[in-house]
Amino acid sequence: MKLQRPKSSRTGPVELTILLTSFIAATYGFGVYLFSTLLPEMRVALFLSYAEIGWITGVAQIGFLVGAFASARLVRAVGGVRLILVSVFACCACLGLMPWVANVFHIAILMVMAGCAAATVWVPMVAVVQAGITERHQGKVLGLISSGTAYGLFFNGLSTPILLPTGGWKSVWTFSAAVTSLLLVWGLLRLQVGQKVLGAGDASHARADGDFGWAAAVRDPLAITVVLLMFLNGIACMPTMNYLVAFLREEIGYTVQAAGWIWSTIGFVGMFGGFAMGALADRITVARSLNLTYVLLGISTMLFLDHAYIWEVLIGAGLFGLSFNAIFGLVPAFVSLSFDANKATAVFAASNVMLGLGSMLGNLLGGLLREQQQSFVPVYVGSLGIDFLLILLSLHLQRTHRRHTYGTSPTHSVVTE
Secondary structure (H helix, E strand, C coil), rough: CCCCCCCCCCHHHHHHHHHHHHHHHHHHHCCCHHHHHHHHHHHHHCCCHHHHHHHHHHHHHHHHHHHHHHHHHHHHHCHHHHHHHHHHHHHHHHHHHHHHCCHHHHHHHHHHHHHHHHHHHHHHHHHHHHHHCHHHHHHHHHHHHHHHHHHHHHHHHHHHHHHHHHHHHHHHHHHHHHHHHHHHHHHHHHHHCCCCCCCCCHHHHHHHHHHHHHHHHHCCHHHHHHHCCCHHHHHHHHHHHHHHHHHHHHCCCHEEEEEEHHHHHHHHHHHHHHHHHHHHHHCHHHHHHHHHHHHHHEEEEEEEHHHCCHHHHHHHHHHHHHHHHHHHHHHHHHHHHHHHHHHHHHHHHHHHHHHHHHHHHHHHHHHHHHHHHHHHHHHHHHHHHHHHHHHEEEEHHHHHHHHHHHHCCCCCCCCCC
């Protein structure tokens, strides 16, 4: 099935990139990670244990799994642009309802919804970028879009120390909901809502292509490598992110302001890191950029574990922001350049399902380890071990992709050499 560019002349490549980046900032920076920023206050106010917190962050991945699993078919059913806008609306509703929660169950329901919205807003973007951005710029654009999470984190780090002392944790959720509402209005006004990014053929042809894509994601060695990579990304990255503020404030003893600086550092570096690593990938290949990214991720985790001086933690935060945001731009860029349009959507959806499973497992284990050991150190030691596996797997990814390109399944040779 061939992708078509959106018909609306109002949405050019630059505005499209800015809009998609903003949507990621809202659905991930606010919808997924704001809970981590406000964790110390919400834990005290709602009498939450770390076992319950681990359960909440783990169960939240169920929504991500459902959204990722359904995204490939939803894109064909309603169109990529429409699915993205509906997802932003769902995220806005979750943010607006969060100040009214009274127990663990309420938080879990909203976090599941937010996780689903995050998946259904992200998976269609591979198809949208393929349709609206030329191939030679896709690495940079997807890198920048994935950095939307960093923009959201940076915004959280700036707004939370200002709003928290005066309005409490509820005011931060309300403010984030208002900002997301403005972004949604912008998208509704400027995007072609009814245009299907995928969907030039008939329904039976779409179903046939879709079935081939899911089957290929199981049979293709390159697709299997990508899926495994995303699973380990979830185990390594999500607990590191979700428990960082609690680790810094409750175990190391940093203040709200210091934790805000560190959180903003992650966001600030990540704002440019995704684009920079995407641009580097366009020059040295995505697989080599991923390998470098995982090395930096391992260094950042070691600095968090040492934390002898605040400058170490700040450097670690910068490296984490660079690598974390780059990873989730480089992987879709690799998929976009390695598979045809329909198969790319299926492979990326499958890999996001595994990302959700890995995140669920990592968050649950992280909460249980903290409750048992009374320390976050085992959580970060485990993440460091997974980082090492990711370095090895990214080296294997490069070799597998070379065989994939020059062997029996040729795709886009521009990715490798």
